[in-house]
Amino acid sequence: MRLTVNGNPIEIDAEAEMPLLWALRDLAGIKGPKFGCGIAACGACTVLVAGQPVRSCVLPLGQVEGDVTTIEGIGRPGALHAVQEAWIVEQVAQCGYCQAGQIMSAVALLDEIPNPSDADIDRTMGGNLCRCATYPKIRAAIKRAAASTGA
Amino acid sequence: MSRAGKITRRVFLGAAGAAAAGLAVGYYVYRRPFPNPLEAQAGEGEAVFNPFVKIPTEGPITVIVPRAEMGQGVTTTLAALIAEELDVRLDQVTVEHGPAASAYANIGMLEEGVPFPRFDDSTIAEMMRGGMGVVGRFLAMQATGGSSSTTDGFTRMRQAGALAREALKAQAARRWQVDAASLTTAEGFVTNPATGETVAYGELALDAARVDLTADPILRDPAEWKLLGRPQPRLDMEAKVTGAPIFGVDVDLPDMVFATIRMNPHFGGTIRTLDDAGSLAMPGVEKLVIIETHLGNGFGVIARSTWHAMRAADAVQVEWERPDRAVDDDAIWAGLEAAVAGRGSNFRDDGDVETVFADAPRERMVEAEYRVPFLAHAAMEPMNATARFRDGELDVWAPNQSPTLTRMACAREAGISQENCRVHTTSLGGAFGRRLEVDYAVYATRLAMETNGRPVKVTWTREEDMTHDMYRPAAMGRFRARLGEDGMPQALDMKIASPSIIASLLPRLYPRLPVPGSDTAIVDGSFNQPYSIANYRVSGVVADNPGVPVGFWRAVGNSFNGFFHEAFMDEIATAGGIDPVELRLSLMADHPAAVGVVEKVADMAEWSASLPANRAKGFAFATSFGSWVAEIVEISETEGRIRLEKVWIAADVGRALDPSIIEAQLMSGALFGLSAAMFEEVNFADGRAVQTNFHDYDPLRIHQSPDVEVAILQNAPKMGGVGEIGTPPAAPALANAIFALTGKRIRQLPLAREVDFA
Ligand code: FES
Ligand code: FES
Numbered sequence: 001m002r003l004t005v006n007g008n009p010i011e012i013d014a015e016a017e018m019p020l021l022w023a024l025r026d027l028a029g030i031k032g033p034k035f036g037c038g039i040a041a042c043g044a045c046t047v048l049v050a051g052q053p054v055r056s057c058v059l060p061l062g063q064v065e066g067d068v069t070t071i072e073g074i075g076r077p078g079a080l081h082a083v084q085e086a087w088i089v090e091q092v093a094q095c096g097y098c099q100a101g102q103i104m105s106a107v108a109l110l111d112e113i114p115n116p117s118d119a120d121i122d123r124t125m126g127g128n129l130c131r132c133a134t135y136p137k138i139r140a141a142i143k144r145a146a147a148s149t150g151a
Numbered sequence: 152m153s154r155a156g157k158i159t160r161r162v163f164l165g166a167a168g169a170a171a172a173g174l175a176v177g178y179y180v181y182r183r184p185f186p187n188p189l190e191a192q193a194g195e196g197e198a199v200f201n202p203f204v205k206i207p208t209e210g211p212i213t214v215i216v217p218r219a220e221m222g223q224g225v226t227t228t229l230a231a232l233i234a235e236e237l238d239v240r241l242d243q244v245t246v247e248h249g250p251a252a253s254a255y256a257n258i259g260m261l262e263e264g265v266p267f268p269r270f271d272d273s274t275i276a277e278m279m280r281g282g283m284g285v286v287g288r289f290l291a292m293q294a295t296g297g298s299s300s301t302t303d304g305f306t307r308m309r310q311a312g313a314l315a316r317e318a319l320k321a322q323a324a325r326r327w328q329v330d331a332a333s334l335t336t337a338e339g340f341v342t343n344p345a346t347g348e349t350v351a352y353g354e355l356a357l358d359a360a361r362v363d364l365t366a367d368p369i370l371r372d373p374a375e376w377k378l379l380g381r382p383q384p385r386l387d388m389e390a391k392v393t394g395a396p397i398f399g400v401d402v403d404l405p406d407m408v409f410a411t412i413r414m415n416p417h418f419g420g421t422i423r424t425l426d427d428a429g430s431l432a433m434p435g436v437e438k439l440v441i442i443e444t445h446l447g448n449g450f451g452v453i454a455r456s457t458w459h460a461m462r463a464a465d466a467v468q469v470e471w472e473r474p475d476r477a478v479d480d481d482a483i484w485a486g487l488e489a490a491v492a493g494r495g496s497n498f499r500d501d502g503d504v505e506t507v508f509a510d511a512p513r514e515r516m517v518e519a520e521y522r523v524p525f526l527a528h529a530a531m532e533p534m535n536a537t538a539r540f541r542d543g544e545l546d547v548w549a550p551n552q553s554p555t556l557t558r559m560a561c562a563r564e565a566g567i568s569q570e571n572c573r574v575h576t577t578s579l580g581g582a583f584g585r586r587l588e589v590d591y592a593v594y595a596t597r598l599a600m601e602t603n604g605r606p607v608k609v610t611w612t613r614e615e616d617m618t619h620d621m622y623r624p625a626a627m628g629r630f631r632a633r634l635g636e637d638g639m640p641q642a643l644d645m646k647i648a649s650p651s652i653i654a655s656l657l658p659r660l661y662p663r664l665p666v667p668g669s670d671t672a673i674v675d676g677s678f679n680q681p682y683s684i685a686n687y688r689v690s691g692v693v694a695d696n697p698g699v700p701v702g703f704w705r706a707v708g709n710s711f712n713g714f715f716h717e718a719f720m721d722e723i724a725t726a727g728g729i730d731p732v733e734l735r736l737s738l739m740a741d742h743p744a745a746v747g748v749v750e751k752v753a754d755m756a757e758w759s760a761s762l763p764a765n766r767a768k769g770f771a772f773a774t775s776f777g778s779w780v781a782e783i784v785e786i787s788e789t790e791g792r793i794r795l796e797k798v799w800i801a802a803d804v805g806r807a808l809d810p811s812i813i814e815a816q817l818m819s820g821a822l823f824g825l826s827a828a829m830f831e832e833v834n835f836a837d838g839r840a841v842q843t844n845f846h847d848y849d850p851l852r853i854h855q856s857p858d859v860e861v862a863i864l865q866n867a868p869k870m871g872g873v874g875e876i877g878t879p880p881a882a883p884a885l886a887n888a889i890f891a892l893t894g895k896r897i898r899q900l901p902l903a904r905e906v907d908f909a
Contacts, residue, residue, distance in 0.1 A: 014456075015434065022458035026409055031401045032394025034580070035457070036531050037613045041845035044531060071394030080393070087392040091384065091811060094222030094819055096391030097398060097531040097580030122854035129845060131531045131581045132222045133822030135856035137815070 006073030016062030032071035043128030053108035086145035094132035188252035198356035203311035206356035217255035219295040221579035224812035236312030251554030313368035322359035382811035399550035414449030430466035435459035490648035495690030498678035502686030526623035532580020538599035539606035560589035584703035621702025638727025642686035650696035676712025713879025717771035744867035751801035769888025773879035778871030795857035820877025826851035828882035
């Protein structure tokens, strides 16, 4: 299987039904996307495919159409994405396990709606669980990121 | 003081007296009798000052924070304790978790198991705390739990930093031929103010580490603190927003294979039949391994990826044996009902409760029965561990809350001595008490015995995680109060029944140790609240456990006693026609810290202001883990659906080492408690848990989450914990708000059984 992940072409030797999440994590060594439930109920595995947020735990490799972007692809230490910057200013993360998925969902939200309302946030972020319940800070960080990108 | 308390005092006096001398000084505790675990592994050019501080000739200083980072910010706060006294900036240090070692034992944690109200500051209670410290040292536990990390580390970590600083100064003094007391330190340099000379710590380190100090260093006055008491940016934040591979599931080792497990979901059952022919033939599958331990029975599948292992495990044809005694909800509640009707042990017995109730007129009585369900931890990171067994040596990488217990259990499973087992603690993707257990590490060890020295990473499915939890036990309470002419309670009598956590936990860790008969956790949060009521009895009954493994869950007994005590207090207030906040203020007048947080939260929430007809507020208070917390929840109702609008929290933690981390913990603790109160419940049928994943165990989500406002007070004379204290008052504050809004008194959780949430 050929994929483009974070701009890099990669070759994955696996069955077409293997979920993208596990191909990324176990075969390609890209560990930002996390396993939380395997049934599209928690959002920890969220990545972008062709710019759209998807739950990679239920997306078979054979159905990946478009470039894949993971948390590693949006920014790194020293060159953070505006959403990651906002996450740091608001000190959002606690255990941090859900946060790659939260951030990818937030990136997708802000791409679609640069200045989201509370209702927009509720509608698009409801699929991302956080057992540490950092929700108030996630909301604040999304609004901060929206403001910082000058929308 | 209760009768049980008096007896326990007597029993423990001897041990406490003998040990008090050795425990008084943190310096002594970590210099002796445990060896310094860092010495064996110090690198070239690296000076080891004590078990917490390593200074290399060049590059960043290493501080050891031997507590699990599971979201509570402990890495940052404990590192700041050392940095404060060492006189370095936080960005000059790197933090390591360090190995499993007795030198890192958590003496603070077991002290809280003492059946004394925390606010009872008598000498004997103090000595009792010392006595429990000995037990902690004896077990040499290195656990993260009981909200104890900062209280336990408060003196020890600062002393570690101060010792290194004084040694560095002594070495510089020798070099410059001056008095060490004349030198100053800042940002990693020693300076001689008289000459303006400076020298970097690294340059002094190798010689300084050999300096023998003659006196304990004097710790700084808090007024001089530069880091402590101020919000610090969390040291783990950047890694967590960039997807860095820091968790147990991210462990990556050369030549590693992947695995998953399937254990019999009928607790205690074995494998009856198993057919692996089809699954072993699947691509990418290497091996199936039978797992038989006292913790559970099942099998593991080893494959080229976690997914290949999970798919093959699904294909294994297995028939599980079912123990004769099937666990189901009916049996559990029958057991609790029988227990609560039986005799309890009194953990508090003030005045003469029986006599006061004997002639109570009906119209002055308040009576109620309360229930809470079993709960799962459902940490976001499913259980997992990686193990490698090679040449008689075992390495275990595990997101765990107790490295020394993990080491003990894994070495036992591998049949090797503990010296040949190393435990590497990763970051934890949530824990909430679940990762004090050792099962996931033991199963990984078992699989590692079958891979010819290759490391194996074992990741559980969510379904395995949820159906093989050590659950927060269900509990049931029967309560009655007698009110006086003025509406105030003259007597309060609470009896609480629940399966014993310690009786379930101990055999998992120490299969041969006898199980204790009573368990303070059953009444923790009810027997030790700071209310003055003339006749006040709280008794606990260990309920028969039909076989459900139960364990520590955020705030432990306080997680349900908070609901029991404070929802019933609200009933008393209603029956007596007294405002719930006023009732608390008059009953807690002897405890200024309690009064302080109640007044503060009432002020923040404008408790007495009137609200539109579709809105209401509820109040609750709880002291736990040495801190004092009051919460108010405001809700609204639209088209029959209840929405949580806002939560106000006022907490007195005695001393706030990092206000922003504490605020985040209080927010998290309260929302975690609200999530459970609103939605969470594990049912049992046919000998196993019914709920399996987040579709049927669906915690709080962002659209249901209220805004939270926190105030931190520092009036209490002692520093308390922070990680769990937000949880106990959350459920009752919400239930009381629902009563205020709808008139419906809900006495059984989760609340979603009775109301719809938006
Ligand atoms: S792991 Fe994909 S949504 Fe939970
Ligand atoms: S930060 Fe822990 S699950 Fe979200």
